[in-house]
Amino acid sequence: MSHTLIESIDAVIVDLPTIRPHKLAMHTMQQQTLVIIRVRCGDGIEGIGESTTIGGLAYGNESPESIKTNIDSHLGPLLVGQDAANINAAMLRLGKAAKGNTFAKSGLESALLDAQGKRLGLPVSELLGGRVRDSLEVAWTLASGDTARDIAEAEQMLDIRRHRLFKLKIGANEVSADLKHVIAIKKALGERASVRVDVNQYWDESQAIRACQVLGDNGIDLIEQPISRINRAGQVRLNQRSPAPIMADESIESVEDAFNLAADGAASVFALKITKNGGPRAVLRTAQIAEAA
Template sequence: MNATISFIEAILVDLPTIRDHQLAMTTMQRQTLVIVRLRCSDGMEGLGEATTIGGLSYGDESPEGIKLAIDTYLAPALIGIDATNVNAAMQRLAKVARGNRFAKSAVETALLDAQAKRLGVPLVTMLGGAVRSTLPVLWTLASGDTARDIEEAETMLAEGRHNTFKLKIGRRSVREDVDHVSAIKRALGNRARITVDVNQAWSEVEAATGIAMLESAGVDLIEQPIPRENPRALARLAAKFVVPLMADEAVCGAEDAMELARLAAADVFALKIAKSGGIHAMLRTAAVGDAAGIQLYGGTMLEGSVGTIAAAHGFCSLPQLSWGTELLGPLLLKDDVVTTRPTYRDFSLHLPEGPGLGLTLDQDKLDFYRRDRDRIAVSGFRAI
């Protein structure tokens, strides 16, 4: 054993967004990250991140709950064990805590980052290597205002930053949402792909009506139109329409993927390292989808740079990623806690060079944006 885990810290970080971001379940004006810092006995440090959307409005874990789980259960279970054996560490966490996938994902990323730095290789090398160094990235049009969304899309196209756009719908009536999407599709024409995310907001009956109209409007992909608890209804909808349907909230792990594949309930799987429980767990889910002939898409929890780049390393290792990615999180934030933010150009995210994640923490910004900064300022304490 060359190095042991000596310290793990989970830090709540509140960052402002560039604009209001509307989803079916909430509207965001800021994003809360849980930044994980892991220190090893050989002086090596690793970074991880867990981020969810809108507190508990999206799923079962909140930023505050993630920090509590790490501080109280996950971190104590890892202190003193071999820092170089990531699989053994994650197996231990599986025995210590059920679920808590977001928290486990952040810890796994920190372990992988530290070990890759120790070996002097990019994190993706530890996953078998990259089959691509760039990832297509869409942009979410989520203001809810049709004219504003069209203007924003035109700007992105002109700058060469994005040529695929996702619309968050489900807050208004089906007809209002379809009219909004249709107007944007007409304005952009064949210059851009248009996808929609309903975030589980429709019933099966509403979805049947809405999907038919969206298909006629030329929408390219429809994400999670109905609640995740009803995969058989999703299968009925998938059999009825030509437009591809994507499962997101309905597919967390490989077991979900197997059931959806058995039911033929989705044409596309949205992969996310956080909801899977880590990069390796995401790769298991991707393998099931790939084997079943289901296309893959790299999803996001609107993470900051650490979580986004962690996901990018995983997605760059996948044999197929037919629908690109949604790794736009850092672009939605006014600021971040790394010294150099990710590079976006030519409609793609470029994987950083360098060992580990390829990122360096900005200590001053971390101190400024961390939620407990007043306590830190008073005590003069820096954990790492």
Template sequence: MALTIEALSCWLVDIPTVRPHKLSMVTMGCQTLTIVKMTCAGGISGWGEATTIGGLSYGPESPEAIKSAIDGYLSPLLCQKTFSGVESLAETMNTSVKGNTFAKSALETAFLDALGKAHNLPVSSLLGGALSERLPVLWTLASGSTEKDIDEGHRLLAEGRHRAFKLKIGAKPLETDLAHALAIKAALGDDVPVHVDVNQAWDMTTALKAIPQLHDGGISMIEQPLALQERHNLIALSQRMPVTILADEAVTDSHAAFALASGGFTGAFALKIAKAGGPAQVIKLAHVAQSAGISLYGGTMLEGTLGTVASLHAWSTLQMRSGTEMFGPLLLKDDIVTTPLDYQNGQVKLPQGPGLGIEIDEDKLRHYARKQ
């Protein structure tokens, strides 16, 4: 299973979104994908992606910093070396480079893609084997307008593309946010699951006031209502509230997952390959959750198809009892793959074939790549 890495190339790829995407900390009109090509001995190439949200608005790694870490530190560390498998790659990166999990995720993805191609196996097989070839996928309603979100939700339900939705709140006054969320839930109906993502915007007092009202309105899952450092309060909310508390930013790696689980957290974990350091690393985090009886949810950093497929290969090997939100490619006006993902009937299909099972359109890559 060994591979020798000969060269690494990295691009920043800017693609407009189909509509403004409003979060509590930023409104996005464009997404930047950090794309990596790993060339290995024998003419095998693997592709990876690292994507964050709103530059530095979401977290400590920006697209520019991810590219800098790869070009300046990780590429010289890895090139011309042979790795027996993905764990030896991760060990080498983690020993010499601290943090920078987004950059490491792109490289681990590219390595798995190349390894799968070398052995004619899908990445899911390298991660333990797919349990399903289709996964549920919701859509985030985040235009910033209640009326537009309701219309968008009704249209997507009629088309059959999605059967569940997420709402972004936290940027506006509490009463405005509550009215917005409850109006959308009421308009979509009792049979359509809806949850809200607060993106760390509330304090404990606000959460205690807001969550019962959301629950009474039919919203059954609340994502990351508190700042990621407020671990004890997040645990307390999960134990006290009649809804599922979904930990996202608070679950950065398997150590953070263990801290929440051992503290008595009873909600669900949002997994993201970028936070964990790659598809193989996020499986370790998932196993911590499963051991504690914590449900799993497949989260997105609004990646393009490349990063989305890498996540899907990992999710396919797990029981994602709280669903997934791998809709990132649908938010983009274009992409850099030759064949788009198959979204229908509230599900997305896992690509088949060696490695990630997708091909990169290098003409589109060059077209959207940021000029230095």
């Protein structure tokens, strides 16, 4: 199988403007920076992967610049000369030699899967055992920060039958103002849509206990990461008390985190982020933990 050896790995930073400002609790995005990874193999096949984070360092421990540097200096050289067709061995090699860096590892794993799919003429889903559904509903994020504008945008999406799941980014404003904003949108949309919120860790536990009660009582379907990922005991208490399901997002920085959250009962829903777990194969391990729990 020597013709499938990895010959070179390149990481390229690409800046894309967003179609509108995207307001999160910790950051407003005007552009999205991607790291595109190209893995070239001895058989002429090229795999493409992507490592993307948001808000500089506001979201995770890696930035586009650190991802590129670590791939160029540390991770890439570990893979050059290895068999591109054996993704298990390649990713174990990275796991042993490098701590963390799940975003960078994810882009590399994606590129190796892409190359192997091209080599065998198969979609990546088939490489991973086969897809179990043909479609997934996609949520639309309402993040203008303006209640009337958000309602109008949601109404338009419902009219053209494009989205019926809406996620609201909250946490940056005073809690009562955020609750008013969310409840007004849910009231306007009623049963025609599912409304969920993402707090990005911006509440403390006492704020969250009160706010989750109000949100649950007003028909909000999901509350994502209301408090700090570091406050594990608080997450357990909140998960027991909230009438709406709590989703862990920032709390999951690895497959091991997912196992610990499930064991502690610290969340009832997991955000399955390919990059934060370390790749498509890695995120399936987190999904299996969620299923088992």
